[in-house]
Amino acid sequence: MGRNLQSGGRLRPVDLARGHGLSTQAVRNYEGAGILPAAERTPHGYRTYTALHARALRAFLALLPGHGHQTAKSIMRAVNQGAVDEAFRLIDESHVQLLEDRRTLQAVERALQDLQPLPASGTGPEGMFVGPLARQLGIRPATLRKWELAGLVHPRRDPRTGYRVYDEADVRDARLVHQLRRGGYLLEQIAPLITQVRSAGGLEPLEAALSDWRDRLAGRGRAMLTGAAELEAYLAGGA
Template identity: 70%
Template sequence: MGLRPVDLAREHGLSTQAVRNYEEAGILPPAERTPSGYRVYALRHAAALRAFLALAPAHGHATATAIMRAVNGDAVEEALRLIDGSHAQLAGDRRTLEEVERALHDLVPPSGPEPGTTFIGPLAHRLGVRPATLRTWERAGLVVPGRDPLTGYRVYTPADVRDAQLAHQLRRGGHGLEQIARVLERVRAAGGPEPLRATLREWRDRLTVRGRAMLAGAAALDAYLGCR
């Protein structure tokens, strides 16, 4: 069955130029040509386009392109390796989300009146870490206290103490300093742990959407592999 570029394009609301671009990028296998040079596609080309458009939301455009190029180059194992990498990334993101949620849950609320500022020694004692650890976190941008203008001592505000507690919880969960720094940026941008909880719910929803997109992408790719 011969298909024109417009036949493939119409199914997905694409332009015929987009279909030609996908072929040139290796996302679609090469089309047959008529004696006059017109492209003629087959059902497998339609399946390839469906597979790519299903894979892109799950893996991103670049990875989806690499997957299709690998399949069209008879390197199915490489395509599966790329898919495994995306699944591993999603699983890692899910673990990070769970650790952040757990760390927020385990934050110790202040007892008594609102705490004031504190210094590195008392804060290290409170967390059960060495002052050197707090200095390491400071160099990594996790918790950056101000300085007393007269003594030059580090002064930790209540927000700094909160961030140090959260960093401590995440470190105990095995997360790296760069990863923790990104989490704390989210906390500060949200205005504290409580507003962040809504952001975490949105984050979880995005992970669910991506997980389901991976299922759809896998089904479409399997259908394409079956008709090659």
């Protein structure tokens, strides 16, 4: 898709920057990264922008909250290079990820329905070793060991081999940690939730975290709509 750099009046870098609360260096960086079309130059070498560049900048800034910096940058670069289908593919991938995150949230909420107080007795002789559990979750064994160091899981040691053994409660906690990590929570944020679940003193903290997660997913969805509208304005205005 060709870009008509003559559309609209002339804008200095500072005009474009001030209009969006940015520094002039940020505008130059965006141009250098391909987020904005290449600027024309005056006979003295100064950059000049147009309304097209302003639309491109608005589109990029609108795409950021829903897609993240790297994907938003890739979308704009694809559009500016004429690869609009690639831009649409990237957008589709973001929507797929959002849908997967929603399904993950639903899985966590379903998991809550089955959470029960831990039995007072000790752990039984059966359980899962670190390798099979890691494969089940799709993570590395080192990740499970990291969670153990953070106090999120408490596997026992097999008395004969010394290997870690995860009982049913450990497996439940590991799955819950994995789901919350996918939701963007840090280990230090997850720790008190797991402790609360483990002690069976109430699920309010976990429910509050899930409510926050749900709100953030809704925010991403709305941000994607806003980004799509600004991108369409850019595509229509630059056609």
